[in-house]
Amino acid sequence: GAVVSQHPSRVICKSGTSVKIECRSLDFQATTMFWYRQFPKKSLMLMATSNEGSKATYEQGVEKDKFLINHASLTLSTLTVTSAHPEDSSFYICSAMGHYTDTQYFGPGTRLTVL
């Protein structure tokens, strides 16, 4: 149980385009989902927290207009990187937490490369 998927696993895009990353909880309802960013050989940095049906809460220094988060259902959250630039290239990881647990279960990550 507690499986979280991400799609796509890898994406390459041109500078200036927007990219959408999906995060799904496959076998539980995720009341809260988290989005992290990880640079090579670095730790995970929390970008934002999203609760189903409400606006995401962004961490200090994260541009909410740049990284659009939608959590429209209890099993799906999306992160859209708008007008992507090479410096947005990174590994993006989501996690999900259900009603009755404080444990975050992580997705497999999405490698974004902006040319």
Add this chain to the structure above:
Amino acid sequence: GQQLNQSPQSMFIQEGEDVSMNCTSSSIFNTWLWYKQDPGEGPVLLIALYKAGELTSNGRLTAQFGITRKDSFLNISASIPSDVGIYFCAGQLMGQGAQKLVFGQGTRLTINP
């Protein structure tokens, strides 16, 4: 943002050796977690600790939640090749909404066969 101090940053050991790593913080946490991350993958939960002083095992892994709530260690006994990867500690903050996690910098484990 806030980070935990995790050490060592990297370890190079022989297969069969025991491994020990730890995390410290200036903040109190109500939960400590240990994750393992393989290259190109998301973190996988190894052990969760919920009470100060708690000592928990998962196979060859043992972790403890420090009495002060500001530190934790992870031990791996009799290491095997599949233990290679990056290990992260994470603390869950008290008094913060939505159970946010703060991660350590990671310990990269390399095993020589």
